[in-house]
Amino acid sequence: MGWSRTYFLTTDRLGFSQWNEADLALAMTLWGDPRVSSLIGGPFTPDEVGERLSREIEMMSAYKVQYWPVFSLQTHELVGCAGLRPYRSDEQIFEMGVHLRPDYWSQGFAQEAARAVIDFAFETLGVQGLFAGHHPENVASGRFLPRLGFRFTHEEFYPPTGLHHPSYRLMNPRALLVPRS
Template identity: 50%
Template sequence: MKHCFLQTTRIGFSLWAKENLNLAKTLWGNRDVAKYLTADGIMTDSEIRNRLLLEIEQYKTHGVQYFPIFKTGNNEFIGCCGLRPYDPENDVYELGFHLVRSAWGKGYASEAAEAMIEYAFNKIRAKKLFAGHHPENTASQKRLEKLGFVYTHDEFYPSTGLQHPSYELKQPPGQ
C-alpha cells in the first residue's frame, strides 16, 4: 500500500509527487473527467503537468492539495479528493474531488469527501468549506447536497468560462 496519511474503509489518501504524472494523465487526461474542468473538455499533457505541479506546490505552501486517492485493497488509483485555500484569512477551504471514469457511481466520491470534510474541520481547523461544480455535473450537485453543502451563489470559473453553482458547509457546532 502506498504511504497514506488518511484512510477510510476503502480509500487511502496520499500525496502527489512529480513521479505521478502518469496517474495525473489517467485522471485529467480523460475527456469524461476533463469536460467538467475545462472549456473545451480537453487537458493537454502540458496542462496536466502544470496541474500536477500546482497540487504539489499547494501542499508545500498551504499543507493541502487535491490528494491522490487509492483503493486500500489493491492500491488502484481512483482519483483525487482534497482541499485548497479559498479564503485563507478566514480559514475557508475549497473541497474538490475528481474520479477516474471507472470509479464513478460506486460511492467513492462520498466516502472520500466525508473523510476530507472531517479532516478539514478536525485536523486543519477549517471554519467553513466551499465547493462548486460544473453546471452540467448533476452527480456532483447531488453529492454536495447529500454531504450537507448549501447552495449560496453562482461563481465564475475561468477554466471552464462558466458560472458554477457554489455551496458552503459550515463547521459543525462544538468542533
Template identity: 50%
Template sequence: MATRLQTEINQEKTAAMQYWPIFNLTTGQFIGCCGLKPVVNGAELGYHLRSEFWHQGYAAEAAAAAIHYAFNQLKLPQLVAGHHPANLASGIILRNLGFHFIGTEYYAPTGLEHPTYVLVNRRQVNPKATR
C-alpha cells in the same frame, strides 16, 4: 503535469492541504483525486474521479474524509465547493454531505455559471457543538 504536481506539493507545505490521490484499497487501481485548496475564510473542496468509478460512492467517501480533515485537523471555519452545471450527481453528493447552495459563480475555463455551495464548521461557530 509537473507544474500541477509542484503546486500540490507547495500547498501541502504552506497550507497543509492539497488534492490527494484516491486508490481502490483492494485492487490498488487509481480512482482519481480529492482534496482542498486554500481560499479566503477556509478552503475549497474538490474531487475528480475517472469516469469508470462514477456512481460507486468513492467521491462521497473521499469528500467526507477531506471534510473531517478540514474541520477537525485544520480547524477551518468553512468549506466551499462547486461543480459543472451538467454534473447533477456532484450537486447531490455535496447536499448529502451537508453543503448548502448559495448561488452560482462564473468559472472561466468552462465559460459557465457553476453552482456553488458552502459548509460551515459548526464546531468553529459553536465550540461546544458535537457532530
C-alpha cells in the same frame, strides 16, 4: 498497475497519499481523461496535466493541502483525487474537490472520499468552512453536495470553463457553537 503507497488518511476502501514529481503518468490517467476533465476546464494536454500536477505539489508545500491522490486499499489503483485548496484564507474557508476516474463512478467512492476530506478539514485542520462548486451540467454533483450537508449559496464564475458554477458552503459545526456565559 497499482503499487503500495504511504497513506496519511484512510477510509474503509480508500487511502489518501500525496502527489510527487514522479506521478505524471498517474496524473495522466486522471486529468488526462477527457471524461474526467471536461467539466473542470479540459480536456487537458499532457503539458497541462503536468502543470496541474506541479500546482498540486506546490499547494502542499505552501499550504499543507492539495487535491490528494486517492487509492483503492484493495487494489492500490488510483481511484482519483480528493482534497482541499485555499479559497478565502482570511476567513479560514477552503475549497473542497473530488475528481474520480470513470471506472470508479457511481460506487460511493466520491461520498466516501468527500466525507473523509470534510472530517479532516474540520477535525484535524480546524478550518471554519468549506466551499464547493460544480459545472452546471454536472447534475450528479448538484445532488451530491447537499447530501454532504453543503448548502447552495450563489453562482460563481469559474474561469477554466468560462461559466458560472453553482456554489455551496458547509460551515464547521464546531465553529458555529457559541460559548455559553
